[in-house]
Amino acid sequence: MRRNKPKYKQIIDAAVVVIAENGYHNAQVSKIAKQAGVADGTIYLYFKNKEDVLISLFQEKMGQFVEKIYEELAGIETAAEKLHVLIDKHFSFLAEDHHLATVTQLELRQSNKDLRLKINDVLKDYLTLIDSILQTGIETDEFSENIDIRLARQMIFGTIDETVTTWVMNDHRYGLIESVDKVHSLLLNGCSGS
Amino acid sequence: MRRNKPKYKQIIDAAVVVIAENGYHNAQVSKIAKQAGVADGTIYLYFKNKEDVLISLFQEKMGQFVEKIYEELAGIETAAEKLHVLIDKHFSFLAEDHHLATVTQLELRQSNKDLRLKINDVLKDYLTLIDSILQTGIETDEFSENIDIRLARQMIFGTIDETVTTWVMNDHRYGLIESVDKVHSLLLNGCSGS
Amino acid sequence: MRRNKPKYKQIIDAAVVVIAENGYHNAQVSKIAKQAGVADGTIYLYFKNKEDVLISLFQEKMGQFVEKIYEELAGIETAAEKLHVLIDKHFSFLAEDHHLATVTQLELRQSNKDLRLKINDVLKDYLTLIDSILQTGIETDEFSENIDIRLARQMIFGTIDETVTTWVMNDHRYGLIESVDKVHSLLLNGCSGS
């Protein structure tokens, strides 16, 4: 399995660094190879083409992330607490790796429609996770039974995403994690409102 | 003033159509010129370069939009109602012009960082508008005095933006305007929560 | 009509020179452009791609050639004389332009199957011409009525082509035209034999 070979991860990590530092449109394959310490051609032993590197990057990182959250949420009872963990982990995950945050929030969004559609496929798992929290909340009466799950999910994801993007655009100048409680409070109110 | 010349608007409208139909990366200057019914070189009489066309497109359309909302909000008293008008107008504006919606929500986001920073400048007026609604709400005790204005603004903008983007990604298959009340309710709860 | 613009012919003539001097596999587009005195991109205003340059080269040169022979043959009565003119013109045409001879006999044959199939389409006119001479000869009893036209055509074309190729491979060291009568005699015997 290629994904376990060390060079596979080496190249993906190199791509994150190169894209973060040079921008999506200046992340040439040769730069990524150099950063990974391999020859240009070696990349094509592990990836079909450049696009495949970027999709794999997103899958690999986002996959880890969603898996991690699933585990964390397993032992938690209330929807309110689950939501708190979600926001906390989301912010922490990206606050821990500024390069990765820049890549996912700004650079990778410059990719073309095809690539973005594939990225959205990866995101679906995450959105399903949000839906399950909302479902739990409605069942436990923590959230209003009148909320539209799709719209509530869009509020939660949209708010979290916008918050992270703004933080990245401001060059990570302030602490992202400090906002967890306030964002949680805003969203909780949104969902539980009379 | 170049902005009043007929060809200026012709070119911007041509750009919206060409980008919507071909995608950002297939919107060559020559295609825009052809769609506008002018020669390639003519575009450079009205715009500094291609990027300037795109920024102007955003300024022109977004400018109209913010101005329109300002007027609408003037006569309204409560923050809750203001917020409702904001959502309503935002959704209506984009629901009326599917081409423009595709361009602002999907295509223009593929532009590079520089262009996106300039687009953000244009958005600032809009965000300030949201802030003023929030300010009003706090003063009239409609909104909790504990809310963080920046975060609340991010929630409002993030939710609206994510809702429109999802609608565009689903090929405008359902009515966007029908969601106005529910989104309003979600956001209002978020801001007014204890 | 692009074929009448001077640059169209300029580029084709440049291609002949570059291919003859550097070989098919070392005839980069940039070299052809330089030789033609235009920018690389200009070639793509006149030709769809590199292959199109090579096909057009062959069509243009071979087209001229076949047309010329048609005219010459018009006023001639006997098949024997027609055959003589054919060989004479074929040899003269290539003896006059050593570059072109090298390109058609050696270099262009290194092209891939697709290109060679297209080249064969162009050659069909020439082969039809040979067939019509054979037909005439059979009707006038100059040639044996037993000959198989396809095979006779293959003999005529094969012999002429092999003769020119050998001459080119020997770096045009001897006179090609001096062989006209002898080749004519060989082929005439072949066709008229009892």
Add this chain to the structure above:
Amino acid sequence: MRRNKPKYKQIIDAAVVVIAENGYHNAQVSKIAKQAGVADGTIYLYFKNKEDVLISLFQEKMGQFVEKIYEELAGIETAAEKLHVLIDKHFSFLAEDHHLATVTQLELRQSNKDLRLKINDVLKDYLTLIDSILQTGIETDEFSENIDIRLARQMIFGTIDETVTTWVMNDHRYGLIESVDKVHSLLLNGCSGS
């Protein structure tokens, strides 16, 4: 002697199959290795480089062929009969192995000038064979003493080669061997004509 090791022949036979099925430009060393059931690197234990594989292929196959014809011609008296055997064997040899026919008539001709010059070296033995038949014929008065041996040889080789090539280009759709007598008759007339 490397030529007697089993892998040497394995690799050459693999090359014939791979080139016939994929075309000259899609016959990568790795494909040939796979078809031969050896590692890429192993090829370089038996051949200097890729070109060496192709030359050896031609030498090996053509060598067998010329040798076979020499033997066959030994016991034959008249030049006419010798010529018949030559054509018959040439056609039979290639008709028996369609892959080989495709490779020698179409694919190997796409090689560059250098390789083709080396192939011509191999062909020299064959051309010498033709010359000796012509010499015999002149001495026995079967052929005209006026014929130019070089040109007659070019006629014989050119006609045979063109006939085979046309047959290959037509996907071996008709019987090649059925043309032996007619081609023989054409060439015999050519050489013996007054």
Add this chain to the structure above:
DNA sequence: CATGAATGAGTTTTCATTCAT
């Protein structure tokens, strides 16, 4: 003002060959 022919910089990918094991 308007034209559009011409420019030329810039990047992904393939594949013959090597060499440590």
Add this chain to the structure above:
DNA sequence: AATGAATGAAAACTCATTCAT
């Protein structure tokens, strides 16, 4: 002898922009 992972050079084509008319 045999392997196969790694290497890295090399070229066609696009398209934003200019400028002579």
